[in-house]
Amino acid sequence: MASIHFWLRAEVKPLEKRSPITPESAKQLIEQGHKITVEKSTERCVLDKEYEAVGCELAETGTWEKAPDGAVILGLKELPESQTPLKHTHAYFGHCYKNQAGWEDLLKRFIDGKGNLLDLEFLVDDQGRRVAAFGRSAGFIGAALGVKNWCTQQITGETLGTVDYYSSSEALVADIKADLQKAFEKTQRLPKVMVMGALGRCGKGSVDFLEQAGIVDIMQWDLPQTQGRQGPFSEILEADVFVNCIYLSGPIHPFINADLLKKQRRLSVVVDVSCDTSNPFNPIPIYKENTNFTKPSIRVIQANPPVDVISIDHLPSLVPLESSREFSAAITPHLAVLGNSPVWTRAVTLFQQKCNLAVVPRPTLVQATSERH
Numbered sequence: 001m002a003s004i005h006f007w008l009r010a011e012v013k014p015l016e017k018r019s020p021i022t023p024e025s026a027k028q029l030i031e032q033g034h035k036i037t038v039e040k041s042t043e044r045c046v047l048d049k050e051y052e053a054v055g056c057e058l059a060e061t062g063t064w065e066k067a068p069d070g071a072v073i074l075g076l077k078e079l080p081e082s083q084t085p086l087k088h089t090h091a092y093f094g095h096c097y098k099n100q101a102g103w104e105d106l107l108k109r110f111i112d113g114k115g116n117l118l119d120l121e122f123l124v125d126d127q128g129r130r131v132a133a134f135g136r137s138a139g140f141i142g143a144a145l146g147v148k149n150w151c152t153q154q155i156t157g158e159t160l161g162t163v164d165y166y167s168s169s170e171a172l173v174a175d176i177k178a179d180l181q182k183a184f185e186k187t188q189r190l191p192k193v194m195v196m197g198a199l200g201r202c203g204k205g206s207v208d209f210l211e212q213a214g215i216v217d218i219m220q221w222d223l224p225q226t227q228g229r230q231g232p233f234s235e236i237l238e239a240d241v242f243v244n245c246i247y248l249s250g251p252i253h254p255f256i257n258a259d260l261l262k263k264q265r266r267l268s269v270v271v272d273v274s275c276d277t278s279n280p281f282n283p284i285p286i287y288k289e290n291t292n293f294t295k296p297s298i299r300v301i302q303a304n305p306p307v308d309v310i311s312i313d314h315l316p317s318l319v320p321l322e323s324s325r326e327f328s329a330a331i332t333p334h335l336a337v338l339g340n341s342p343v344w345t346r347a348v349t350l351f352q353q354k355c356n357l358a359v360v361p362r363p364t365l366v367q368a369t370s371e372r373h
Contacts, residue, residue, distance in 0.1 A: 003033045004338055005071040007088075008051075009064040010041035013077040015293050017045040017165065017320035018134075018327070020074050020092075020120070025332040027054035032336050037071070039063060045320035064088070072338065076120075077314060079106075085113030091338075094119045097354050098248065101278035107358040110351075118347045123334065130201075131343055132330035137316040137323040138273050139205030139245050140169060143193065144176050145310050145318075146241040146271035147213060149297050150191045151179035153268055159297045159308050166319045173212045180213060192266070194219035194239035196255060197246035202273055206243050231255045231283065237265035244284055248276045255283045261307060268305035269297075275313040287311060293318065 006029065008021060021029070023046060026036050038051040039059050052058055062080075064073050067088060075092035086109045094117050096103035110117055123131045149160040166172040184190060193210055197203040198220035210218050219239055226233070230253040236242050237260065244255065256270070276282045277290055287300050287309045301307035316323035334343050 005035045007064050007067045007071040007073050008038045009075045010039040010061045012080050016077050016314050016317050018317050018324045019044050020076050022325055022328040023050045023054045025328040026056050030055045086110045086115040087113040089116040091118040093121050104358045107355050117351050122350055123343050131334055132327055134316040135201035136205035139202035140209045141315040141318050142271045142273035143206035143209040143243050144172050146243055146269050148176055148179055149269045149308055150241050151183040154183040154187050159299050163293050163296055169319055176213050190215055191240035192217040193241045195243045196221050198222050202245035232257050232260040237267050241269040243271045245273050251281045252283050254285050270309045272311040275311050
């Protein structure tokens with residue numbers, strides 16, 4: 001099998017510490033004959049020297065544009081803002097296939113440069129299931145921050161302040177348990193939490209956290225509860241914390257909206273794990289900006305109770321090493337056969353279809369190229 005040159009770029013998104021491949025996975029790929037170049041990064045949860053120790057070559061930060069034409073550029077979050085044409089094959093979460101803001105501009109860069117996007121969100125097996133995802137950890141951490149925000153409301157009346165990175169999910173659970181104890185001492189109750197999309201990977205992660213934290217009043221909603229109905233759903237108001245974990249794939253009625261929140265409610269925290277903020281069918285149209293670890297929540301209603309919204313689009317980065325290892329273990333077998341499996345064929349076909357919908361016709365598609373070493 002032809003050797004592929006993978007170029008792991010440094011992330012430019014603030015506070016992003018994850019990596020799509022860990023040194024353990026990099027070693028596996030190198031042993032199979034592939035080449036890996038790793039851009040230096042002071043933010044990544046893995047040290048540069050750990051990659052170098054397993055045989056990766058190091059490159060200066062942000063030099064991927066000068067990578068050999070056949071290199072596959074690996075990343076997670078968005079590229080630096082630019083209008084420069086993209087000539088390489090890129091594998092990352094492009095967030096441009098569901099009519100998000102700026103989707104045509106990004107695809108035009110690939111069209112102009114005759115490059116390719118292998119969107120990690122849309123790598124699926126023969127049954128249509130994603131082969132690698134951060135969904136479980138996103139749901140787990142989203143529920144954790146939602147509960148932490150609720151505790152903060154009960155203890156101080158404020159929104160959640162800056163949160164720092166955790167070494168493990170166990171450390172995160174222990175921290176929230178301590179918050180819950182303080183909130184319980186003041187209110188004599190624990191929060192009631194509703195998880196929308198509870199049967200999916202993300203939703204199961206949320207429920208997993210809640211159970212580990214000792215929360216027993218959990219409303220688990222999925223298709224059985226919503227089929228044949230359309231939102232908004234007044235039942236959401238009965239929960240203290242609402243966690244949205246659905247995968248938005250098409251038009252949908254809002255789950256909650258501003259009018260619903262005017263009614264009598266218990267709800268005071270909304271966690272939008274899905275973060276479809278710029279999607280025209282966003283089912284949580286009560287806020288307009290994503291949040292981050294420095295400012296995790298925004299108060300959208302000043303009342304008693306208030307309503308705070310958490311909408312962080314890189315939640316798994318709060319426990320970066322653990323989530324990176326989980327994702328890397330899942331994606332590595334597929335990276336090893338990039339360009340030689342139906343998973344990648346489907347990704348290329350989807351990319352072509354989306355380019356055909358963009359403002360400029362798609363030129364002849366060039367498959368991801370590989371290099372021999």
